[in-house]
Amino acid sequence: MMLSENQSKELLCQYGVLIPEGRLAHTPEQAEKLCKDIKARKYVVKAQIAAGGRGLAGGIKFAATPSAVANEARTLLNSKLVTEQTAAAGETVHSVYVEAAIDIAKNYYIAISFDPNSGQPILLASAAGGVEFEQLARMDENAVKTYLFDDKPETRDELIAFLKGVGIEGPEAVETICNAHEAFCENDLTLVEINPFVRTADGKWMAIDAKIALDRNASFRRPEFDSMVEDLGMSSSETEAQKSNINLVKLTGDIGVVANGAGLGLATNDMITDAGGKPANFMDIRTTARSFDVARGVELLLSDPTVKVILLNIHGGGMTAADTVAEGVNFAYSRAARKLPVVAHISGHNAEWGINILRDRQVPVEIFDTMSGAINRVVEIASSGRTG
């Protein structure tokens, strides 16, 4: 789960990483008022969205005076920002972060994450930091150097030598990176990205932007996570689904998709798109979900006015047997006023039982033996605009 820029910086600041002085504002007036507390000759106004790529998309503005800050904040707030990393519709800007503009001598990129092969923390560093870093890194894989952290004390010299290789030098810079590593290890983080990591004109090392990802799976030992991620990027239906053991990601189409398992959900959406349809969501019913959890997921789809038809693609296995999912669908339909047509492919453990449940309880369902059969039919219904 990604933290916002100001939350990320706050956490790094607690570990001694230098950041520009800044404030979070929700209105232009607030932005104007708060920036008067910041000692700076010039300000930066930054749109707060969960996705990266803001700089190139016009989400970062410079302003010389508090009234100019208010103007820039007015333009950004409530606007939709479309970046390389957002959905096509973009993300609405609900707040801006105003901070002191820093006189930068040079931009670098650093990130700490896990190396998938060794499973150990890895440092990525590049002398090509800044807004265009990701594009550069994609074109030239040598632009990023990697260093595997080790818990042996003598590796500090190796780290110093590595950093020197990308042009990051001096005890202050090394200290900052060690501090970021400590933050990574002590807080169940899966990513600390500082871009740009800068050397300022007066020789300090500073995090101008930062992105931190928390490991939600560690929430059981990090009670603070819940409040930190409260209002971050997830739509209300996504948050609601999480509570019911369902991963739901809202998409822009009109076919509501119910699938158990992440891979099956992705495979289903691929096939819908290939057949000319548009999924309204990605859904992954986790193995621990019960019938009532499934019902909640289906209700979220039924109450979404953009959804025209529902596709069930279920392969019963282990604990999420097909009848568990069918029961859930049935619960949702028995309570909902809006009963959309259902097209289903149901196989695996207790498939026949599941199909019987849907038919007996008069859920408006059409059953197909193959995924392709069900998907072609659901696309046909969606494109004809028929709503049952």
Add this chain to the structure above:
Amino acid sequence: MAIFVNSDTRVIVQGMTGRSGTFYTDQSARYAPCYVGGVRPGKGGSQHLDLPMFNSVKEAMAETGANASMVIVPAPYAGDAMIEAIEAGIGVVVCVTERIPQHDMSRVKKALQSSKTVLIGPNSQGILTPGQCKIGVMPTRLTMPGNIGIASRSASLTSEIVAQFSKAGMGQSTTVGIGGDTLHGVNFVDCLKHFRDDDETEAVVLIGEIGGRDEEEAAAYLASLDYGKPVIALVVGRFAPRGRQMGHAGTLSVLGGGTAQDKISCLRDAGAVIAENADDVVAAVKRTQAAG
């Protein structure tokens, strides 16, 4: 032959007495008589599901000759359970538990560095050699012994495809779920190497998805040698929006790779046959057999 597990495998279950542990041990032991005991600190000396319980993996191994363990311990304790099994020197550890913190998996991977243990998972449906040994949570009714080796990152999609194979009369040598987490044990390359050496496996199917670098590494491995057997790959998530986590965990975009298109094109370039979608995998295998 099969890979990693067969009828000679002797399995203990860590976390056997819990609700899930009881349910899946019972199912797995009914499927094939490979189960020899369970581990739950404090329950040593008792019996559960007619199997002897032990306080530690070490003790269970000494008493039963177990060479594999199924870890079905709740996420907060699963990391320590895997490390205990690895340090006891057991041959194969299969972890089905999902939602294990990455920092715990980091410690597990560290423990693996100095051991010979093979870790399958976590967040995996497990491993199945049809008719011989099941360690995991997958359904078995629609599986059958045969010559298709399967390695995959997702459980229910794999079960669906396995069912399609069985329906077409094509049995499976071994099905390995490498797991849906960023940090996991065996990867596609490990599975490919073992399937290559396995006489019973005639074709290998990889079921991949967006995120991570497993598919890219498999492609690099396939390009580096004459594999000698057809490899068929399905990669799902071609239309997933960038930057959103879709169920399983992705990785940092600067670590490269990740998109389904990239994975498909590098696997194709390395000589793998690409299945167009989840309904095309059986047909894709048949295409390679017709061509061969």
